[in-house]
Structures are given as C-alpha cells and as structure tokens.
Amino acid sequence: MARIETPRRVRGTQDIFGEDQRRFTQVLDTFDRVRRLYCFARVDLPVFEATEVFARSIGETTDVVSKEMYTFPDRGGDSLTLRPEFTAGIARAFLTEGWQQYAPLKLATSGAVFRYERPQKGRYRQFHQIDAEILGAPEPAADVELLVMADQLLRDLGIAEGVTLQLNTLGDAATREAWRTGLVAHFEAHRGELSEDSLTRLDKNPMRILDSKDPRDRPIADAAPDIDAFLTDEARAFFDAVTAGLDAAGVAWTRNARLVRGLDYYRHTAFEFVTDRLGAQGTVLAGGRYDGLVESLGGAPTAGVGWAAGVERLAMLLAEPRADVLDVIVALEDDGLSGLAFRVLKALRDAQFSADLIATGSPRKRYDKAMKVNAQVLASVTRDREGRAVINTRSAVQTETSVAVAAILEGVAQ
Structure with missing residues (x-):
C-alpha cells in the first residue's frame, strides 16, 4: 500500500x-x-x-x-x-x-x-x-x-x-503640493546618485524616497527639505x-x-x-x-x-499570557453515572459557568487528572459506600463561584 x-x-x-x-x-x-x-x-x-x-x-x-x-x-x-x-x-x-x-x-x-x-x-x-x-x-x-x-x-x-x-x-493640499515641488527639485539635483527604485518614485511618488532603506539614498533623503518650511x-x-x-x-x-x-x-x-x-x-x-x-x-x-x-x-x-482558568472541572468516576454528569454540565453552563468533563481513561485516575486542571472548583460524580450517586465538590478557597456552584450541584443531585 x-x-x-x-x-x-x-x-x-x-x-x-x-x-x-x-x-x-x-x-x-x-x-x-x-x-x-x-x-x-x-x-x-x-x-x-x-x-x-x-x-x-x-x-x-x-x-x-x-x-x-x-x-x-x-x-x-x-x-x-x-x-x-x-x-x-x-x-x-x-x-x-x-x-x-x-x-x-x-x-x-x-x-x-x-x-x-x-x-x-x-x-x-x-x-x-x-x-x-x-x-x-x-x-x-x-x-x-x-x-x-x-x-x-x-x-x-x-x-x-x-x-x-x-x-x-x-x-x-496646498502644503503637500508645495513640499512635493521642493522635494522633486532636491532629488532631481541628485538624480545620478539615486537608486533605481527611487528614480521610479521620483517620477510617480517622490515622497516615498524619504522612506528608502537603500544606503545610496539615505544621505540625499536626509538632506531633503522638511515639510515645516511649506506649512x-x-x-x-x-x-x-x-x-x-x-x-x-x-x-x-x-x-x-x-x-x-x-x-x-x-x-x-x-x-x-x-x-x-x-x-x-x-x-x-x-x-x-x-x-x-x-x-x-x-x-x-x-x-x-x-x-x-x-x-x-x-x-x-505581551508578558506571560493569562492562563485559561475553568470555573468547574467535572470528573466522572463511574461510567454508569454519565447521565448525571451530563446534567451537571448542562446546569453549570446554563448558569454561565465554564465547565468541562473528564470521562476518558481509567475511572480510577480521572479524579487525579481533574486535580491537575486549572479550575476554581473540582466536582466528582461518583457513588458512596452504599452505591448511591453523589456529587462532591472541592475548591482551594471559598469564592462566590464555589458557593454558587455548590448550590447548583446540590440542586442537580436531589
């Protein structure tokens, strides 16, 4: 093949x-x-x-x-x-x-x-x-x-x-016309010393010679009259x-x-x-x-x-760019609770909180993966010892976001 x-x-x-x-x-x-x-x-x-x-x-x-x-x-x-x-x-x-x-x-x-x-x-x-x-x-x-x-x-x-x-x-307009005339007279006096590009500009757009980077043009351009004399x-x-x-x-x-x-x-x-x-x-x-x-x-x-x-x-x-910070990262620790996890995401996003889900790889390692995500709140969808579905939340510090998220998830869990 x-x-x-x-x-x-x-x-x-x-x-x-x-x-x-x-x-x-x-x-x-x-x-x-x-x-x-x-x-x-x-x-x-x-x-x-x-x-x-x-x-x-x-x-x-x-x-x-x-x-x-x-x-x-x-x-x-x-x-x-x-x-x-x-x-x-x-x-x-x-x-x-x-x-x-x-x-x-x-x-x-x-x-x-x-x-x-x-x-x-x-x-x-x-x-x-x-x-x-x-x-x-x-x-x-x-x-x-x-x-x-x-x-x-x-x-x-x-x-x-x-x-x-x-x-x-x-x-x-009057200033530019007078200055243009003065520039043409100046550059014409040095026609034999100008670069090929500047010779073309002299006929069509003489002001652009002032921008020339060609070393042959620079002394001539630097000696050209300033616009102030024509204002x-x-x-x-x-x-x-x-x-x-x-x-x-x-x-x-x-x-x-x-x-x-x-x-x-x-x-x-x-x-x-x-x-x-x-x-x-x-x-x-x-x-x-x-x-x-x-x-x-x-x-x-x-x-x-x-x-x-x-x-x-x-x-x-820019200095070091701002890192993306999620409001909530959700870890699905039991694949049998995927429906609950989707309801959690929907409720959070409806409330205008950014949220993402970790639901791939080994269920046992998803919580650890979620811990490494830059998020204000970590929510885990799992089961307690009696096998009941629960939603646990964790945040480094209590903020308005963490309080609001906890209230939303409590409502979803009921």
Whole structure:
C-alpha cells in the first residue's frame, strides 16, 4: 500500500494554538473592550474585494499593489484581491452601503489580511490586524480620539513601556503640493546618485524616497527639505490642535519630521507607535488622516482618519499570557453515572459557568487528572459506600463561584 504523504502547511502561514493562541486572544479581547469604551461600532468586511478598490486607494505604484497583493480572476472574469488591509474596504463599504447618512462614523474591525512578502519574525503572508477608523470628521479632535484610543490599548495590554508615539504633519493640499515641488527639485539635483527604485518614485511618488532603506539614498533623503518650511497657517493650526489635545490627554509623543505617507490623499496627521523590541521593523501600530480616500473611490469629499496594528506583533510584546482558568472541572468516576454528569454540565453552563468533563481513561485516575486542571472548583460524580450517586465538590478557597456552584450541584443531585 502506497504511503500517504502528510500535507505541509503553506509557507508564510501559521497555526495558532496554546500559548500563542492565548496571546492572540488577549490582544483581540482587549481591543474589543477598548473600542467599546470609545464607542466604535464593530464592522465586518469581505475577505476579498474587487482589485480596483485597492489599486485606486492604496495606489498602483506602491509595493503593496505592485508586488504584494494576492490577486486572481474569478470564474466570471472579474479581478479579485484578498484584502491586504482594511481601510480601503471600509471606504468602499461607506460608499456602497450608504453609510454617509451616519457620519461622523466610528468603526472598528479585525481579521486576516494577506500580503505576499518574505516571511520573517512576526510577519506572515496571512496575518491579522486590528483596525479603527473615523469617517466624516474633519476636525483634529478625531485624530486625538484615535491616538488616545491607541495609547490606551497599548497600556491596557501592558506593552506601552518602551513604545514611542512618533508624530508628523503632512499638511493640507496646498502644503503637500508645495513640499512635493521642493522635494522633486532636491532629488532631481541628485538624480545620478539615486537608486533605481527611487528614480521610479521620483517620477510617480517622490515622497516615498524619504522612506528608502537603500544606503545610496539615505544621505540625499536626509538632506531633503522638511515639510515645516511649506506649512500653511491652516495646516500648522491643525497640527497644533492635535498635539495640544494629546498633551491634555497625557499622551506622550515625539516629532518625526521624516514620517510620511506617500499617497496624494493623505493629509495632516501621520503617526507610528514604535518599539525597539521587535528588531529593525519596530512599528507596532500606525495610521494617519486620509481626507481624499473616499473621493478617490468615486465618492464625495469625505474626511477620514484611522490606524491599524498587527495582532501577531502586539502579541509578541505581551508578558506571560493569562492562563485559561475553568470555573468547574467535572470528573466522572463511574461510567454508569454519565447521565448525571451530563446534567451537571448542562446546569453549570446554563448558569454561565465554564465547565468541562473528564470521562476518558481509567475511572480510577480521572479524579487525579481533574486535580491537575486549572479550575476554581473540582466536582466528582461518583457513588458512596452504599452505591448511591453523589456529587462532591472541592475548591482551594471559598469564592462566590464555589458557593454558587455548590448550590447548583446540590440542586442537580436531589
């Protein structure tokens, strides 16, 4: 008989279990609690969209669209793409579902995203993000709200120490146009010294040269003019309002004048929360204001600001994850009492107590197995010396849970 080869996990993907799953769940649970505190409505989006949603929003010249997206034709001939991020899909839904009537709209989501990139520590081709967005709010208060929310998320996860909020302004449309002109003039003067990628960016997206990691580009990029020389009075006032709001909320920040978002629809605030605990790729949460995004997808001019963070990267920063603690573990010590054991489980779960059953292996050893389970209460379903069915309970300390469980089991036993 031919040997059947075991399938392999696809490179760049992961199976999340055990301690990794506990870390993963802690991030998502904390995010869900924080987004409720800030009154962000949960939204869920399709895993795939029409390719044009990302080509028009993220930009065809970006690495994400040109190199990293998983794009394929469906049977009808349409080009579809597995989502590489959430913002574009949220903007598309804002238009197609008529959510403009609810603006300003505070939305949060999470789930799998897909990028074809070289797998490395904390980075996968299928990974997971949490995401928060505000649509229809042009005021700097929306930027402050999102940044304070992100700061609280990191603090509530216990990972804020050593994480720095880097902040910049990209100005308004007039600021960006003037800065772009100044950057083009600067880089044109050094055209012969730039890398091939930066020469391509010079024609299509010169701001992205400032992000270049190529050693040939760094001295030229570092000498490029800062945006501050081109800020309009309105743009400067907007940034001042954001920083004043952060100061009032007690959120520490530092200015990074080289922090940019290359696409034309980005405006005003750009930010990253950065740590040195994850190697060279130290960004754990990032975002900015994108007042031209909805318009780029065919909608009316609509203000937007948001951020996203990788769940896996946040989870890597967590301290020892919380161990799962059951309310009750039930040991079935007599197989003839399985019906009673099932009634015990049903009663406990109906009362909203987590409960599990040990009913496999030697009946004599089940109690010992139950003793090793991390549970507040141990209940054994057994018989006394006269052969009558009994339910015994044991807990290390008396708590509200142990008292309530004992009362429930007394009722089941009668």
